[in-house]
Amino acid sequence: MSLLNQYFSVFVQGFGHTLLASIIALIGSLVLGTLFAIMQVSSSKTGRIIGNIYVQVFRNIPLLIITLFLYLAVAKVIKMTGFVAGTVGLTLYTSAFIAESVRAGILSIEAGQMEGARANGLTFNQAMRVIILPQAFKVAIPSLGNQFINLVKNSSILAFVGGLDLMYQGNLVAASSFDTFTTYIIIGVFYLVITMPLSYYVQHLETKLKKKA
Amino acid sequence: MSMIEFKDVQKYYGDFHALHDVNLKIDAGETVVLIGPSGSGKSTLIRTINGLEEIEEGQLLVDGFDLHDPKTDINKIRKNVGMVFQHFNLYNNKTVLENIMLAPRLVLHRDEAENKRIAMELLEQVGLADKANSMPAALSGGQKQRVAIARSLAMKPKALLFDEPTSALDPEMIGDVLDVMRDIARDSDMTLLVVTHEMSFAKAVADRVIFMADGRILEDSSTEAFFENPTEPRAKKFLSQVEHH
Amino acid sequence: MEKIRKRRFGIIASLVLAALILLGAFWASVTIDKNKTHQDTLARVERKGQITWGVKADTKLFGLMDTKTAQPAGFEIDLAKAMTAQIAKQTNTKLSAAFVPVSSASRIQLLKNTNIDGLISTMTITPERAKIVDFTNVYFNAGQSLLVKKDSGIQSVKDMNDPKYTVLVVVGTTAAQETKKYAPKAKIIALQDYASAMQALKSGQGQALSTDNAILYGLATENPDYHLVGGVFTKAPYGMAFDHNQKPMTKQANRALKTLQENGTYNRLVEKWFHNVPGLDWHDLEVNK
Numbered sequence: 001m002s003l004l005n006q007y008f009s010v011f012v013q014g015f016g017h018t019l020l021a022s023i024i025a026l027i028g029s030l031v032l033g034t035l036f037a038i039m040q041v042s043s044s045k046t047g048r049i050i051g052n053i054y055v056q057v058f059r060n061i062p063l064l065i066i067t068l069f070l071y072l073a074v075a076k077v078i079k080m081t082g083f084v085a086g087t088v089g090l091t092l093y094t095s096a097f098i099a100e101s102v103r104a105g106i107l108s109i110e111a112g113q114m115e116g117a118r119a120n121g122l123t124f125n126q127a128m129r130v131i132i133l134p135q136a137f138k139v140a141i142p143s144l145g146n147q148f149i150n151l152v153k154n155s156s157i158l159a160f161v162g163g164l165d166l167m168y169q170g171n172l173v174a175a176s177s178f179d180t181f182t183t184y185i186i187i188g189v190f191y192l193v194i195t196m197p198l199s200y201y202v203q204h205l206e207t208k209l210k211k212k213a
Numbered sequence: 214m215s216m217i218e219f220k221d222v223q224k225y226y227g228d229f230h231a232l233h234d235v236n237l238k239i240d241a242g243e244t245v246v247l248i249g250p251s252g253s254g255k256s257t258l259i260r261t262i263n264g265l266e267e268i269e270e271g272q273l274l275v276d277g278f279d280l281h282d283p284k285t286d287i288n289k290i291r292k293n294v295g296m297v298f299q300h301f302n303l304y305n306n307k308t309v310l311e312n313i314m315l316a317p318r319l320v321l322h323r324d325e326a327e328n329k330r331i332a333m334e335l336l337e338q339v340g341l342a343d344k345a346n347s348m349p350a351a352l353s354g355g356q357k358q359r360v361a362i363a364r365s366l367a368m369k370p371k372a373l374l375f376d377e378p379t380s381a382l383d384p385e386m387i388g389d390v391l392d393v394m395r396d397i398a399r400d401s402d403m404t405l406l407v408v409t410h411e412m413s414f415a416k417a418v419a420d421r422v423i424f425m426a427d428g429r430i431l432e433d434s435s436t437e438a439f440f441e442n443p444t445e446p447r448a449k450k451f452l453s454q455v456e457h458h
Numbered sequence: 459m460e461k462i463r464k465r466r467f468g469i470i471a472s473l474v475l476a477a478l479i480l481l482g483a484f485w486a487s488v489t490i491d492k493n494k495t496h497q498d499t500l501a502r503v504e505r506k507g508q509i510t511w512g513v514k515a516d517t518k519l520f521g522l523m524d525t526k527t528a529q530p531a532g533f534e535i536d537l538a539k540a541m542t543a544q545i546a547k548q549t550n551t552k553l554s555a556a557f558v559p560v561s562s563a564s565r566i567q568l569l570k571n572t573n574i575d576g577l578i579s580t581m582t583i584t585p586e587r588a589k590i591v592d593f594t595n596v597y598f599n600a601g602q603s604l605l606v607k608k609d610s611g612i613q614s615v616k617d618m619n620d621p622k623y624t625v626l627v628v629v630g631t632t633a634a635q636e637t638k639k640y641a642p643k644a645k646i647i648a649l650q651d652y653a654s655a656m657q658a659l660k661s662g663q664g665q666a667l668s669t670d671n672a673i674l675y676g677l678a679t680e681n682p683d684y685h686l687v688g689g690v691f692t693k694a695p696y697g698m699a700f701d702h703n704q705k706p707m708t709k710q711a712n713r714a715l716k717t718l719q720e721n722g723t724y725n726r727l728v729e730k731w732f733h734n735v736p737g738l739d740w741h742d743l744e745v746n747k
Contacts, residue, residue, distance in 0.1 A: 068654070072661045082647060082663070116302025116361075119263055121291045121320040121368055130315065134306045160654070162626075162647035162663075171563050172648060175630035178590050180567035 003182050007173045014169030015190050021087045021165060022152045022194065028091035029151065030144075033098025038128055040099065041106050051099070058096035063157050066093055071161040086158035086165070094151045101143040105136030138209050145202030152194050166190050215274070216241040216372050216404040217262055222271035224257060224428075231257045232268070233428040241371070244398045244405040246415040246436075249425035250451060255408045258425065259374050262406070263287075263294045276371060292320055295365030299377040301357040303349040309336070309360050310345040313367045321368065328367075335363040339393050355386025359393055366397070372404035373397070379411060387411070394418070412455055416440055424448045499700050499707040503575050504551045511538045512574040515559030516651050518676030519731050520580050523559065530557050533731040534578045537597065540723050541578075541698075544714035561651065562630030566591060569701055576711070580673060582632050582694040592708045593697035597715055597724075598743075601690025602636050603671040607683060610665060614688030615640040618666055626655045626664035633669045636692045652677065659684070670694050675735045719745045 004011070039051030058066065067089030071082055080088070109132055117127035137144070159167035170187040174180040217239040224232035231254050239245050247255050260266040262275055264287040273280040278290050304312050313332040317323040323331075336342045339359035349357055358378055365373055375394065379387045391414050398405055398418045409415065415422055415436065422439040424432040424447075431445045443449050503509045513530050514521035521532040539555045546553035558574050565581070568574050569591060582600065583593045604625075606612045618625055619641040627633040629648045637646055647664060649655040656677050659667045667674070674686050698715075700707045718724045725744045732740040 071663065072654070072657045075661050075663060079662070112298065112300050112302035113304065115265060116298065116304065117316075119265065119291060119296040119298075119302075120316040120364065121288060122316060123288055126319050130319070131304050131306065160650050162649055162658075168648070171629045171650075172634075174567075175563045176586075176635075178566045178587070180564060 003173070003177055003179055004186055007169075007177070010169045010173055011166070011186060011190060014164065014166035014187070015193075017083060017158070017164045017168075018152075018155050018166040018190075019194060021083065021090065021155045021158055021163070024087050025090040025094060025151055025155065026148055028087075029094035029098050029147075032091065032095035034102050034133065036095065036099040037102035037106060040103050042124070055096045055099050058092050059100070061093075063089060063093045063154055064160060067157050067161055082161035082163040083158060083165075086155070086161050086163035090151060090155055090157060093154070094147060097147050097150075098144065101140045101147060102133075102136060104143070105138075105140035106132055108139045109135050141202065141205055141209065145199065145206075148202070149195050149199050152198065153191065214241055215239060216243075216276060217406070218272075218274040219258075220272040220274075222261070222268050222273055224254075224261065224266065224268050231428050232261070235271070235428075235430055237423070237430060237433070239404060239406060241404050242402045243420050244418055245407070245421045245423060246419040247406060247408045247423045247425065248410070248412075248415065248451070248455075253425040254428040255425050256376055257428075259296075259376050259406060259408050262372075262374055263291050263296055265296075288320075292368065293371045294374065295368055295370040295372070296374045296376065297358070297361050297365055297378050299380050301349075301354070301361045301381075303357055303361055303364070305349055308346050308348060309341065309352070312349065312360060313364045316364070317367050332363070332367055335366050336360075338366075338396075339363045340389070353386060354382045355389050358382065358386075358390045362390075362393055362397075370403065372406070375405070375407040375409065377408050377410070379409065410455060412440075412452075424451065426451075497572065499575055499704040500549070500710060501706075502572075503553065503707070504549060507552050508554050508556050509538075509542050509545070510556045510558055510573075510575045511542075512560040512565050512568055512577045512579055513538065513557050514579045516653055517580055517673055518680065519735070520672065520676070521559075521578075522676075530559060533598075533727055534580070536727050536730070537718075537724070538576075538578045540718050540727070541711065541714050544717055545710050548710055548713060562628060565630075566699075569699065572701070575700070576707070577699040580670060580696055581699055582670070583697040584632060587699070590702055591699040592702055592704050593699050594708055594711045595715060596695040596697055598672065598696040600670040600672045600694045600696050602633055602668060602692040602694055603674055603686050603690050604688050605659070605667040605674045605677060605684050606665060606687055607659075608685050612666060612687060615666075615668070615691050616688075618644045620644065623666070624664035626658055626667045628652055628655050628669060631669055632692075632694065636694075637668050640691055656681065670696075672696075675732075675738055679735055 036051045036054050039047040040055070042048060067086055070080065070089050071085035075085060113131055113135065114127055117131045118124070122130070155165060156167035158165035159171055162168065166187045170183050174183040177183060215238045217237070219235045219237040222232055222235040223230070235258065247259065249255050257266055261268050261273060261280070264280055268281055271281065275290050276293050278285050280290070304315065307315060310332055313335060314328050317328050317331070318325070333342060333345065336345055339362060341356055341359055344352060344356065349360070352360065378394070379390055382390065391411060394407070395414070395418055397403065419436045422434065422436050423430055424439070424445065426447050432439065432443060432448045443452060513534055515523040515530050517532065519532055520534045521530045524531045535557065538557070542553050542555035558568070560568055560574070560577070560579055565577055565579055569577055580600070583596065604612070604615055612618065615637065621643050624645040624647055625637050625641065627637065627646060627648050629650060634646050634648060637644065649658055652673060655667055658664060667677070671686060671690055678684055678686060698711055700711070728740055728743045732738060732743055
């Protein structure tokens with residue numbers, strides 16, 4: 001506990017960066033993932049091909065490689081800090097999984113919903129936005145919840161590119177205090193502070209939706 | 214002036230020839246009933262009219278637009294041609310009232326107060342004003358179909374397509390839906406095209422009856438002529454089978 | 459009947475599980491306790507007939523994993539082998555040397571957990587570290603320096619004292635603290651290992667890589683566009699390390715090191731590993747016999 005006192009501001013700084021990276025990546029990957037899920041179910045052949053390639057590429061490459069590629073190679077052209085590279089890498093990687101969850105959600109909605117909306121005069125995009133996606137997200141919530149919890153834990157990837165997150169600060173504290181064990185227990189608890197309420201909230205949403213249905 | 218016109222239309226599903234040399238003209242304001250055995254292409258034909266199915270060859274003019282022309286904006290046609298489905302296809306995530314108000318709001322940009330007034334009028338007309346705030350899941354099949362009809366009417370279409378609107382309903386629900394349809398045929402000057410197996414409805418309401426089998430139109434005659442003296446042997450056979458039920 | 463049986467099974471299973479967990483925790487604490495307090499490192503290595511050295515696997519010239527043989531190779535590896543042989547001679551036991559790659563961040567924990575017996579891993583002797591481990595005498599006089607791009611115009615660490623500059627360091631080294639003393643305004647980013655730090659330098663994520671000159675020489679031999687500037691701005695002598703309060707082991711190690719330096723073995727290893735480093739006169743690293 002003296003370790004926690006001594007390095008409290010360092011841990012808090014790391015916690016802040018982890019939280020910020022997680023929030024940005026969560027929103028970003030939800031938007032990107034939904035976009036590519038829609039492309040995959042659209043009637044446009046090019047859209048389907050692009051959507052498919054995107055998902056296959058980012059789902060099947062380790063997050064570490066994506067992040068290092070951004071930090072070490074892409075950064076030569078587009079300047080970005082480790083925090084940015086890590087957050088963007090996390091966003092791209094997670095969005096591929098979210099695209100799959102959302103796509104499965106969309107496919108579980110009966111075709112009649114889209115036909116009804118199109119016959120009623122709505123465009124494909126309007127029908128998606130107002131009719132299909134709200135229903136698809138309900139179906140996808142358990143799987144999306146898992147992705148979000150994974151996202152928070154995966155944010156430790158930032159440590160590999162000097163992203164100032166919890167894991168990064170933990171490494172530094174461990175190295176200068178020589179108390180690796182206690183340090184990692186402390187940062188583990190900090191991660192729980194984010195993931196526990198998140199998974200509780202997802203569970204709560206699930207039961208709420210089940211009651212409604 | 215014709216509202217819907219098919220000229221030598223062909224439609225294929227892979228090798229299957231779904232619509233075979235279809236030529237058909239429906240004038241504005243006409244009520245036409247389309248009958249035939251299952252698999253005859255009735256549903257396919259009606260679904261080409263609002264572009265839910267594409268045609269491979271020929272010309273299909275709806276409200277002056279050529280559906281086979283890639284430059285045609287299909288949404289313009291759908292604004293003016295409503296459709297009622299066998300399985301209702303109500304928006305499961307919206308209340309009854311929202312189901313009716315959604316398309317006029319998004320597509321026609323109708324004033325919100327006006328939109329609500331029209332929607333409530335239509336619910337009154339189909340006898341479901343008390344269900345305005347219910348979710349579709351809480352309705353019976355017959356109620357759902359009447360909401361679906363109100364939803365189509367809210368767009369004030371020039372033509373309305375019915376694709377077997379009573380086939381999925383329990384027998385005791387069918388009457389209410391047919392009553393609503395009969396009122397529409399009597400009171401409005403919309404063009405109506407109805408795919409159905411309800412012969413009494415056809416006799417009472419239709420100006421013309423079209424008989425299809427194997428993707429072809431085999432008979433196209435006035436209602437009396439068709440029921441009293443069908444010319445095609447297959448139409449005769451079909452009628453005798455249906456009337457036995 | 460069925461229900462009761464099921465419930466009984468559940469209770470028994472829970473009890474067994476709880477007992478197992480307790481037993482496991484007890485065993486672990488006893489093991490850790492034993493390793494922590496009662497074990498004498500010298501006695502342990504004599505009993506095992508082996509000294510397990512924690513070494514670097516990512517540091518050219520000192521300890522670098524040879525991907526073909528899957529064995530680390532470098533000055534420290536050879537020195538550890540010579541030390542092991544010499545200690546064996548001194549204690550009249552048969553000893554072999556084994557190597558475990560360690561990272562700067564984890565090496566002290568590994569030593570404390572007795573996963574390894576000793577460390578010879580480019581580790582600088584510092585007062586803080588000396589409180590928790592026992593250091594031998596200095597075996598390599600390293601010092602912190604700066605690796606920059608040849609056309610960068612940076613001449614010394616003082617030139618880096620500007621918020622627009624980022625100095626790259628490696629987690630678990632003393633480089634970050636030392637750099638802050640000389641260039642307090644510069645940003646400092648710590649990376650996981652030298653390979654990614656070097657790659658980050660090449661990608662422009664920082665303008666300088668700072669660590670011990672000994673390591674920078676290894677990096678400079680492989681990256682001709684980069685060079686060391688400003689000489690050393692700290693003294694960072696390397697020592698071998700054993701767990702705290704291991705006097706017998708440390709004493710044996712110091713005696714062995716002295717012997718190796720006196721009998722020429724040490725200088726032969728210096729020549730073997732440092733004779734063709736550009737810009738370095740390897741004779742400067744020799745010890746006087």
